[in-house]
Amino acid sequence: MRAPAFLFLGDLVIVARQARLITEARRRGYAPLLVVTPHTDPARLAELRADPSHPLSQLADVVEVPDATVDAVMPGIQPLLRRYDVQGTMCIGDLFVEPTGVVADVLGLPGAGSGASRISRNKLLQRTALPEYSPDWRVVTPAERADVDPAEISFPVVVKPIGRFSSLGVYQVDDGERLAEVLAGYPADEIVLIESRVVGPEFSVESLVQHGKVFWNAVTAKETNESSGSFFTEMGHTCPAELAVSDEDLLFAANAEVLRRLDFRDGIAHAEFRISEGRAVLMEVAVRVPGGGITFLWHLATGEPLEPVMLDLALGQPADYPAPRRRARQVYLDHPHGVLVDVTSTSAPVSWVERDDRYPAMAPVAANAPAGARAVFVTQQPGAVLGAQTDGEQRSGSVLFDVPFGSPAEPLAEWFAGEVTVHVVSER
Incomplete structure (x- = not known):
């Protein structure tokens, strides 16, 4: 008699961020299984699994595959399929999007679909499939x-x-x-x-989809450092975005058509657009959990975590999710150049999420509660050399805060970021 199980695919750095998925699967009676690549340090993962206080201690089994490809994943998971009755599967992060879609299809499970999964990992396929939404x-x-x-x-x-x-x-x-x-x-x-080069504000649309129907979507505003150089590193997210209803409708309509054309079936999708000259221009679409702190922001904004509904979708169970009732924001920190020594904050607890592979549990507040900082995430190791933030892997940390509707978030972004100090010493 094989135990019911849920198969997750993703490496440690991302899985640690979404560890609530592991604990929620275990709470529902599924053995959580994990597929990783050599990017995950096996000794570190074993250490975390042996720590009863860490969410990853609830993993039932782990398999390492040589690469996040269909040809590597399919033979790699065969031992798991013989030992467990896999009833759901989910990609955590970017690497395993395509094999996760294929695995769900061959096992007859709900999922994004093989075609949508393949297209979402290749910008050339997206441009070819969606020319009217492309630059x-x-x-x-x-x-x-x-x-x-x-x-x-x-x-x-x-x-x-x-x-x-x-x-x-x-x-x-x-x-x-x-x-x-x-x-x-x-x-x-x-x-x-x-x-x-498309000029205009950038947004992402997060969508929850079941049987090909979008039953919840919302817009996240995105900020980058493009104005200060030639890079496009994400430096802030606001959930939900403050924008005109007409612009929101424009984004929702474009997003719905993109997902329809991809034949996206079940799960969460994250599509990035710019509004330019009255049209929504697709930057890229990803059929996976959104990155950065976006899942934490929607938790703060709606009062409910996203992870349970994502499991509902992957298991083919009825799903819903509430509308936001606050505005939450993540601001990535500017930092001095040098060797990272410490990060301190006067307004929110500091979590060294990269060092500890552990994210804090944040409790949403009442809809009308005053604005407040909820967490500081440090996404580098002590001793890391901090320099120009040329891409997402060069960022040092961020602060997350939320405000009631009707209170402007923009002025507080600088305030809460200013409450955090990144301490460095000169590089020797």
């Missing part, structure tokens, strides 16, 4: 890099790899000389896109 673009294979003629390009442009995430390898380019330099810097086998 002007062209694809450049490794063999074509030396033949790109700057005279045929209207600058500025954005150059991005088709399969990376966290803004890794994404650059704004303003002239032909810089374009040649950027193209030459990519690995020899990497395909990239050259896209027109």
